[in-house]
Amino acid sequence: MENIIELKNVTKRFEDDGSAAVKDFNLSVKRGEFVTFLGPSGCGKTTTLRMIAGFDTPTSGSILLDGRDITALPPNKRPINTVFQRYALFPHLNIYDNIAFGLKLKKIKEDEIRKKVTEVLEIVDLAGFEKRSTSTLSGGQQQRVAIARAIVNEPEVLLLDEPLGALDLKLRQVMQRELMRIKKEVNITFIYVTHDQGEALTMSDRIVVMNKGIIQQTGDPVSIYDEPQNAFVADFIGESNIIDGIMVRDRLVKIQGVDVPCVDTGFAENEAVDVVIRPEDLDIVEEGAGFIDGLVTEVIYEGAYYDIRVMAGDYEWHIQSNMSATPGKKAGLAILPDNIQIMHKPRSSDEEIIEKD
Amino acid sequence: MDRNRKQRQLLALPYVLWSIAFTVIPLLVIIRYAVTDKDGHFSVSNLLAFSTPVNAKAFLISLEIALICTVICVLLAYPLVMVVRRLRISRMTFMLFFLIMPMWMNFILRMLALQMILSNNGILNMIVTGLGFQPLALANTKAAVIIGVVYDYLPFMMLPIFNTISDIGEDVLEAASDLGASPLSVFFRVILPMSLPGLKSGITIVFVPSMTSFVIADILGGGKIQLIGNIIEQEFTRSTNWNLGSGLSAALMLFMLVGMSFTIKDDILPSHPVKDEEGEKKEAPGGEGISRRAVL
Structure with a gap:
């Protein structure tokens, strides 16, 4: 065309x-x-x-x-x-x-x-x-x-x-x-x-x-x-958990001190990155069964799903799941490797675009 | 609800009393004088006196001057408004202030000043001859009266036109040009028709007083230009024939009521009511938050 x-x-x-x-x-x-x-x-x-x-x-x-x-x-x-x-x-x-x-x-x-x-x-x-x-x-x-x-x-x-x-x-x-x-x-x-x-x-x-x-x-x-290319797009389009991470090596990212397998490659070793995870891609599991544990702070029934907040370390995770959780109890968070999006940190606040490939 | 409305109507009472005392009763007195002769008998001769050669001539000159002045005011006002509406709000306030300022000076003083400027040895001719042109013979001519009337009434033409034009949203004008209208077509197809309510009230405010004025003709016409207003004034002040003066006055009023009836109808009705059907907030097109009317 x-x-x-x-x-x-x-x-x-x-x-x-x-x-x-x-x-x-x-x-x-x-x-x-x-x-x-x-x-x-x-x-x-x-x-x-x-x-x-x-x-x-x-x-x-x-x-x-x-x-x-x-x-x-x-x-x-x-x-x-x-x-x-x-x-x-x-x-x-x-x-x-x-x-x-x-x-x-x-x-x-x-x-x-x-x-x-x-x-x-x-x-x-x-x-x-x-x-x-x-x-x-x-x-x-x-x-x-x-x-x-x-x-x-x-x-x-x-x-x-x-x-x-x-x-x-x-x-x-x-x-x-x-x-x-x-x-x-x-x-x-x-x-x-x-x-x-x-x-x-x-x-x-x-x-x-x-x-x-x-x-x-x-x-x-x-x-x-x-596949949002940077944190701005991820945040603006839909809701996202955007959290600092370190790319240990290809296909492995450290989130909140925990090594989590992912599918992204091509980053420098130990490069500081933005990790983007959609709320609907996170699953609530038993304590210890996921990649990280946290305290359930809020559960809101939204009809099609439960809107859940889990405090882990200093970050409050946002989860949308059809499984409920109990506020005040500990729970684990699980994620599939290909639902993790890794992004370069913006070079400056003014220039947030990063061309991929 | 009815009771509320009645209570609200009471608020108009002071004005109603005022207008009864100073408009309605005097008007009735004038009409009574107009249709009687000196002995108090009913007569239409005062009204018919309108058609005597002297009066008819004065009437036609008045009509001519009023028409010319109204047209000049319109031709001056539109380009001016088109410039002023584009100004930033602070400059716009200044420009409008500048235009209205002459109205703060005493009217007679303004006319006397204009008389000095226009006189044969006045400032205007000093400039004209200084530039190497023949001096103008403006003093005591129709042209001088026209200049005086335009000078005095231009703000009254400009302000209503300005109000309607500044209410037109910028996006409406952009839409017109987006649809293929050249700047000239934007003016004639959108700005002019949308400013008609302002133009009509401008015409009413300028045409009627300039038709009946006599002071401007007295001062700038040097008594050589006899308007119908001058004749009526003389019947009251010099000839002391109140019946004739009232008769001419009533006839003139009748003429203007008929002539103006087309504008009055449209001025009472709102030009384009905004209806709210779906509970949406509807601002005037391009509602910019700042009401430019507030400037005035």
Whole structure:
């Protein structure tokens, strides 16, 4: 598949203090792909999206669309459309005129416009809403109009800036499925921005995890979840036990003074590392039967599993297990070697990315 | 609930009494004078006096000046607002303060100052001749009156337009340009239509007073420009024909009520109500937390 969007060494510095919102960002997005920028607020994901849309200009680097440099092109000249977090509908126009806004600017014939608007209203499940005013719509409906207003122009790329952020949980889940369906129906490249890891894992073909303006990891949802490349990604995607360890040799790591077999290789001998273990990968066993013992401090029944805390040494382990435990009693923790993730320590707090292989 | 509402309505009582005493009763007195002759008999001749050549001419000049001034105010206000809305909040406060400041000076004083500036040997002509141009003959002309009215009423045009435009969310403007609108189309397709409520109240606030003003014409027109306001004033102060003055006044009021009815309707209704259906928090588009209205 060919690349539709390419970002090459894109850096964006803030004008007031010169600090970088996005640092040396490199990414290629393939035609038809659903790519999500995921990260905490202030990680540079929205700034990157705004540079692709044309609202912000990179301080350095270039943005290519279909191989053509569009870095200096204003937003109105880019075949890219955006769905905004707060919908940004035109309150002085009805639904029909909101959706027809882009088509009218392109001087398309009125009956052609009518046809396209009717079609797109059907896609977003709002057939018959043409004459309604935007203020009579619920949040979910307004967001559908915003999506329709963007996709009716058949853009090369659709940018979505936390489009579900203003909706409540239930509606958000419905809209996630809707978006995936719409994506399939219109077959446009989607670049999606969110801070919600669940949303990213559910919808994306590929996730770009960002922090402090730097890509932390790029990969499909499964690899991002199962093989986080550093402590930040592990912590941000799902819950994790992240604990200091020492790589004794290949396939053996020392955790809290105990040697534990693992599957990782290629680290220096006795290198200080971050050990990442998902709560659901830990098992509660009899005292002495696991790799480490600790005091059970808390057990909460969560329905599908028990959420258990075990204090061992100075670290409180987080376990999600279908086996319960008794608070105040000692218990052991067991783990399978391939459920242990070993990571290099970040070289500095600012530069937390470590390319593996 | 009804009782609460009644209690709340009591809060309006002071104003109601005030307006009865100083608006409603005087208005009724004027109407009574307008429809009677000097002996107190019913007559419509005072109202019809509006169409005599002298009065009709004054009326047309007033209309012309009011229209020109309103248009100039609109043309000055929009670009100014477009610049001011982009400023940082501290500079915006300063700019608005700067624009409103002249209103803190006494009105008559302002007009007298303007008279000095515009007079044939005034500061303006000193500058103009200093630059090597022919001196301007602005004193006691329609142009001088127009300058005076625009000078006086520009803030009243600018502020309501500014209020509506600063309520437009930045993302709405970005959406327009994202959908292919050039900066010019963004203005004409989004900013202008969305600022119509402000424009309408601006027009109402500027057009009506500039139509009826007489002091500006007195001072800057040097008595050579007779507006309908001047004629009405003279009927009361010099000819002491209160009936005729009231008749002209009532006729003028009627004309403006009809002319303005289209704006009044829209100003009472909110321009775009925000409905909350799903219990979501809905801010005005782009709600930035800082209400720019507060600046005013």
